[in-house]
Amino acid sequence: MSEMRRVTAICNGTVVDHIPAGKALQVMQMLRVDIGRSNPISLVMNVPSGKAGRKDVLKIEDRELTQEELDRLALIAPNASVAIIRNYSVAEKRQIELGSELVNIARCSFWNCITQNSREPLPHKLRVISADPLDLRCSYCGRSQSIEELAESIL
Amino acid sequence: MSDLITMDDLSNDEILEILDSAERLVPVAKGDVYAPLLQGKVLGNLFFENSTRTRMSFESAMKRLGGEVVNLSSVGSSVAKGETLYDTMQMVDGYSDIAVIRHPRQGAAQYSADAIGIPVLNAGDGAGNHPTQTMLDLFTIRESHGTIDGLNVVLVGDLRYGRTTHSLSHALVRFGAKLTLVSPDSLRMPDEIVSDLKSHGSEVVETEDMAGSIAEADVIYMTRIQKERFPDEDEYTKVAGIYKMTADDLAGAKGGMIVMHPLPRVDEIDPSVDSTKHAKYFEQAFNGVPTRMALLCRSLGVEVPKEVGQ
Numbered sequence: 281m282s283e284m285r286r287v288t289a290i291c292n293g294t295v296v297d298h299i300p301a302g303k304a305l306q307v308m309q310m311l312r313v314d315i316g317r318s319n320p321i322s323l324v325m326n327v328p329s330g331k332a333g334r335k336d337v338l339k340i341e342d343r344e345l346t347q348e349e350l351d352r353l354a355l356i357a358p359n360a361s362v363a364i365i366r367n368y369s370v371a372e373k374r375q376i377e378l379g380s381e382l383v384n385i386a387r388c389s390f391w392n393c394i395t396q397n398s399r400e401p402l403p404h405k406l407r408v409i410s411a412d413p414l415d416l417r418c419s420y421c422g423r424s425q426s427i428e429e430l431a432e433s434i435l
Numbered sequence: 436m437s438d439l440i441t442m443d444d445l446s447n448d449e450i451l452e453i454l455d456s457a458e459r460l461v462p463v464a465k466g467d468v469y470a471p472l473l474q475g476k477v478l479g480n481l482f483f484e485n486s487t488r489t490r491m492s493f494e495s496a497m498k499r500l501g502g503e504v505v506n507l508s509s510v511g512s513s514v515a516k517g518e519t520l521y522d523t524m525q526m527v528d529g530y531s532d533i534a535v536i537r538h539p540r541q542g543a544a545q546y547s548a549d550a551i552g553i554p555v556l557n558a559g560d561g562a563g564n565h566p567t568q569t570m571l572d573l574f575t576i577r578e579s580h581g582t583i584d585g586l587n588v589v590l591v592g593d594l595r596y597g598r599t600t601h602s603l604s605h606a607l608v609r610f611g612a613k614l615t616l617v618s619p620d621s622l623r624m625p626d627e628i629v630s631d632l633k634s635h636g637s638e639v640v641e642t643e644d645m646a647g648s649i650a651e652a653d654v655i656y657m658t659r660i661q662k663e664r665f666p667d668e669d670e671y672t673k674v675a676g677i678y679k680m681t682a683d684d685l686a687g688a689k690g691g692m693i694v695m696h697p698l699p700r701v702d703e704i705d706p707s708v709d710s711t712k713h714a715k716y717f718e719q720a721f722n723g724v725p726t727r728m729a730l731l732c733r734s735l736g737v738e739v740p741k742e743v744g745q
Binding site: 402418 | 519562
């Protein structure tokens with residue numbers, strides 16, 4: 281629990297723990313909590329962790345992330361643990377779930393995919409071929425997706 | 436009612452059934468027998484990219500079976516005015532019973548199938564898939580070898596952007612083919628496809644050497660280096676004309692070996708090959724008609740009778 285000494289406990293909000301070391305900024309980007317909001321966010325990176333050696337932790341105050349928002353994390357932090365905090369206690373624990381298809385979470389990164397035309401109205405869909413190692417393919421063009429590139433294509 | 440977007444949409448048994456139907460439809464394709472199996476049906480032929488054989492053979496197939504064809508080419512249509520594919524497809528859904536689509540963007544066929552209710556046949560999506568070509572290729576192979584099982588097939592040329600080789604190789608490994616993939620390094624088959632091919636347990640060899648692959652081959656499938664698919668013209672210039680097959684190259688080939696090509700060719704097969712017993716590419720082009728007849732019937736839920744024209 282050494283990271284708990286680095287930032288204070290939050291009263292209400294969401295704690296995302298066991299993020300792979302160094303990925304917290306990407307997680308913020310994927311959760312869209314990095315821009316246009318005024319609620320306090322605490323972030324610690326590369327703290328010692330019994331499970332993974334090193335980990336990142338994110339504490340977002342005054343905002344309870346929905347399951348749909350959390351499932352976006354399956355792309356880069358599938359084993360993160362999530363706690364919803366109310367009045368300084370854990371009110372709910374949530375699991376991140378990787379379904380069989382990610383709908384409107386990220387845009388296919390292939391330059392010549394039909395979905396690159398932003399006016400095309402059908403949803404962006406990525407099929408999960410394998411969860412570990414993570415292999416995602418666009419449901420339209422069939423291209424394998426680079427997970428690093430996908431983080432840049434979050435919708 | 437069913438779509439055909441990639442070869443994964445067909446089981447091995449379905450592939451063989453379609454080839455059987457196509458065989459029965461050959462006299463109709465030649466115009467010797469009239470069998471109006473698709474009378475009253477309308478095909479929407481949507482070519483957002485140039486085509487000669489595919490568009491004409493679909494049109495011929497539909498008309499020989501008594502159906503009608505409406506054509507769209509992107510030049511001069513609402514597509515040129517910036518209409519989305521989704522909107523174009525809504526219109527086609529209203530005007531026809533089945534749609535055939537070729538599009539420069541990969542994934543356009545699946546996208547179209549998701550957008551509308553009528554069956555959609557993929558006639559080529561960017562560098563993606565071309566399954567109706569694969570069906571006529573399999574038809575041609577079976578016509579010559581009597582089987583599509585366990586053959587030694589050599590694919591030559593642009594394996595990176597060549598959608599015909601992507602679909603064909605997927606189908607062949609399901610029938611236990613040994614594949615030799617011959618290409619320059621910059622035009623290698625994409626890794627994800629090679630990995631899929633190997634996952635079927637077939638032997639897949641990658642090489643740049645065409646000459647050394649001829650003696651053992653049952654089928655040599657030549658392809659054009661496609662200038663229009665290169666993002667960079669310098670890259671094209673480096674590999675243009677890299678493989679040129681002549682009749683002399685085939686001296687050591689097996690007697691029954693066939694040379695195929697989806698056409699058009701540029702200089703990868705010398706005209707001296709045309710008069711050899713190995714050349715099958717012009718028959719292959721004709722086979723597009725009976726094969727596409729069988730595919731149209733299947734997608735429209737029309738059974739091809741055991742005795743066609745009786």
